[in-house]
Amino acid sequence: MADKLSAVKGMNDILPAGVPRKEVLPRNTTWVWFDEVVRRVMARYGYQYIVTPVVEPTQLFVRGLGEVTDIVEKEMYSFTDSMNGDKLTLRPEATAGIVRAVVEHNALYNGPLRIWTTGPMFRHERPQKGRYRQFHQLDVEALGFPGPDVDVELILMGRAMWRELGLVSGDHYRLEINTLGEPEERRAHRDALIAHLEKHENQLDADARSRLHTNPLRILDTKNPAMQAVVESAPKLIDFLGDESRAHFDAVCKMLEAAGQTYRINPRLVRGMDYYNRTVFEWVTDHLGSQGTICGGGRYDGLIAQMGGKPAPAIGFGLGIERLLLLLEELGLHGPSQAPDAYCVIASDAAMADAVALAEALRAEGIDVLMHSGGGSMKNQLKKADASGARYALILGDDEIARRGVTVKALREGAGEQSQRSLADAFRWAPELKR
Numbered sequence: 001m002a003d004k005l006s007a008v009k010g011m012n013d014i015l016p017a018g019v020p021r022k023e024v025l026p027r028n029t030t031w032v033w034f035d036e037v038v039r040r041v042m043a044r045y046g047y048q049y050i051v052t053p054v055v056e057p058t059q060l061f062v063r064g065l066g067e068v069t070d071i072v073e074k075e076m077y078s079f080t081d082s083m084n085g086d087k088l089t090l091r092p093e094a095t096a097g098i099v100r101a102v103v104e105h106n107a108l109y110n111g112p113l114r115i116w117t118t119g120p121m122f123r124h125e126r127p128q129k130g131r132y133r134q135f136h137q138l139d140v141e142a143l144g145f146p147g148p149d150v151d152v153e154l155i156l157m158g159r160a161m162w163r164e165l166g167l168v169s170g171d172h173y174r175l176e177i178n179t180l181g182e183p184e185e186r187r188a189h190r191d192a193l194i195a196h197l198e199k200h201e202n203q204l205d206a207d208a209r210s211r212l213h214t215n216p217l218r219i220l221d222t223k224n225p226a227m228q229a230v231v232e233s234a235p236k237l238i239d240f241l242g243d244e245s246r247a248h249f250d251a252v253c254k255m256l257e258a259a260g261q262t263y264r265i266n267p268r269l270v271r272g273m274d275y276y277n278r279t280v281f282e283w284v285t286d287h288l289g290s291q292g293t294i295c296g297g298g299r300y301d302g303l304i305a306q307m308g309g310k311p312a313p314a315i316g317f318g319l320g321i322e323r324l325l326l327l328l329e330e331l332g333l334h335g336p337s338q339a340p341d342a343y344c345v346i347a348s349d350a351a352m353a354d355a356v357a358l359a360e361a362l363r364a365e366g367i368d369v370l371m372h373s374g375g376g377s378m379k380n381q382l383k384k385a386d387a388s389g390a391r392y393a394l395i396l397g398d399d400e401i402a403r404r405g406v407t408v409k410a411l412r413e414g415a416g417e418q419s420q421r422s423l424a425d426a427f428r429w430a431p432e433l434k435r
Contacts, residue, residue, distance in 0.1 A: 010125070010133030030325050033335030037164045038118070038138060045157050047114040047140060052097040054120065058087040060096050063306065065275070075123040090122035094139035095275075095300070095316055096307075102143055103309035112144030118321070129289070132322060140297075141316035143304070148251040151279040151299065154317055156259055158283055158295055166333045173294065175261060177281045178269035179249040180217075181241045183302070186277075189240040190216060200230045220268045236267045245278060252279055275300040279315065287330050294327060295319040339389025340370040341433045343411075345381040347397030355396045358406060358423055365430035369394070386411050392433055408433075 014031060042049070058078050065072050077090040091097055094117055107113060121137050140157065142150045155175065167173055180186060193216050197204065204212065205227060208219045220231055241249070256263055269280055280298030288294070297317025305311040328334070342362065346355045359369040370388055372381050378397070385393040395407040404424065410417045421429050 008133070010127035012132055012134070029338040030328060030334050031321070032338060034165070034321065034325060034328075035118075037161060037335075038116075041157060041160050041164065042116050042140070044160070045114070045153065047116045050098065050101070050115045050117050051119075052091075052094070052101050052117065054091055055088050056091055056097050056100065058089040060100055060307075061089055061092060065093070065096060071123065075125055077122045077124060092121055092123045093318060094119070094121065094137055095141065095303070095318070098139065098141055098316075099143075099303050099307050099309075099314070103304060103307050108144050108304075108310070108312055112142070114142050116140040129326065131320075135323075136321040138319040138321060139316065140318075141314060143314045144312050145315070146301075146313040148248050148279070149255065151252050151281075151315055152255040152259065154297065154315060155256065155281055156261065158317065158319075159261060162283070165328060165335075167327075167331070169262070172287065172327070172331060173283050173285050175256075175263040175281065175283055176266040176269055177252070177256075177263050177279065178266050179238065179241065179245060179252075179279055180270065180277050180298070181237060181245040182277060185240045185242060185245060186217070186237065189235060189237045192235040192240070193217070193220075196234050197230070203227060203230050217270045221270050231268065238265075238267055248278055275303040275306070277301050281317070285327055287327055288323065294324050337389055339391075340368040341390065342367060342369050342392045342394050343385035343388050343390040344369055344371045345378060345385055345393050345395045346372055347378040347381070347395060348401065350398065351396035351401050354401055354423060355394075358394065358396070358426060361426040362430050362433065365427055367430050367433050382409075 058076070061076060062072055071092050076092050079088055080086070081088055098115065098117065102108060102113065116139065118136065118138050120134050122134055124133055125131060127133060140154060142154060155177075159169075159175075162169070162173055181189070194212065197208070197212055197216060197219065201209065201212070203226065204219070205222075205224050208222060208224075208227060211218055217237075219227075220234065222228075222231060238246075238249075253263070253265075266282075269282060270276075276298045278299040278301065280296075282293050282296040284292040285294055286292060295317055297315070299313070299315045301313040302311075304314060344355050344359050346352055355371065359371055362369050370390065372384065376384075378395070382393055391410070391412045393409040393411055395409060397407075400406050403420075404422065406421050406423060408419050408421050408429075
């Protein structure tokens with residue numbers, strides 16, 4: 001027997017419900033439910049679906065994310081194409097690839113775009129609960145919109161998803177926001193921040209010291225308890241904002257309040273990529289340990305020009321799907337059942353052809369039908385029908401075939417009740433089977 005092969009560490013299979021799993025991963029029925037919620041919310045807000053490649057030129061992420069970010073320095077899966085020597089990378093996030101596609105295809109020629117995508121991303125991180133080396137992300141982008149109204153639209157879109165998923169504000173999640181201003185404002189703040197940190201360099205850990213002159217803003221996001229006093233006393237970016245940046249942020253706050261959305265201004269909220277400016281936000285929870293962010297994003301008005309396109313404003317957010325679904329599982333929120341409407345019990349080999357035809361006729365009317373396969377007694381098949389969660393068993397045996405009919409047996413409400421239906425007019429009684 002050949003040696004058993006296993007998945008790469010940190011890259012997981014998402015298995016059907018009922019299949020034993022070694023790791024605690026979200027149920028695939030929860031994935032299906034989440035996907036349905038996302039599609040409804042995206043349509044409600046007028047966002048269109050886009051697909052970009054999983055593999056992109058390495059330089060795309062170096063230029064877009066910043067050379068001194070953790071992602072580029074430590075986490076990317078990069079390789080050289082053996083056919084032509086190109087340097088390629090498995091995408092660690094979605095925004096850079098979307099901006100590349102928008103620039104390459106001149107997609108803003110006819111005006112702004114609202115778009116979204118989902119798919120696998122790859123980062124060589126230490127695997128932990130809800131964070132894997134292959135993970136899936138929902139990414140939403142609004143390109144070409146300069147105003148604070150679209151910042152608020154994206155934030156409230158997140159709230160709409162939480163509500164549809166059954167998450168309750170305050171109990172399950174909260175919103176934190178900040179502004180990073182414009183590049184010249186950040187430069188002035190950066191100089192003041194470096195001067196402050198240099199005065200306390202002996203209190204900085206090794207990671208902070210390595211970032212002191214390359215990316216000092218990321219030091220503000222440290223989780224090291226020994227550095228909290230230094231960080232809390234550091235100059236705050238909001239004090240360096242000009243009138244335009246402050247007015248933009250004030251408008252965001254005002255519209256959130258008008259929409260009844262509570263928030264906390266977190267001056268240490270900086271996000272992980274270099275491309276952000278102005279509004280940044282995160283949805284956080286206390287139900288997933290110290291790594292509490294479930295969704296985050298913000299403005300990146302300079303990235304399109306940085307990628308070679310005509311300058312245009314943009315804002316977006318990313319959501320780690322595994323992490324959010326683990327939160328739902330933690331809270332017991334699994335969504336509606338994915339059980340079929342009916343389970344076809346084939347009590348006679350002679351009934352097989354009629355069973356297949358009946359199942360297809362019902363499916364054509366929008367009924368979810370699971371066909372029994374593999375034979376077995378009627379008693380055994382009815383047990384499997386009940387275990388499937390179906391509301392009805394459709395029984396076809398010699399008696400049913402003789403009268404060109406089917407026995408419909410209730411398995412849930414009115415369990416045990418039976419009625420006889422004709423095979424010839426399944427389209428007439430099919431609606432009775434629908435949930």
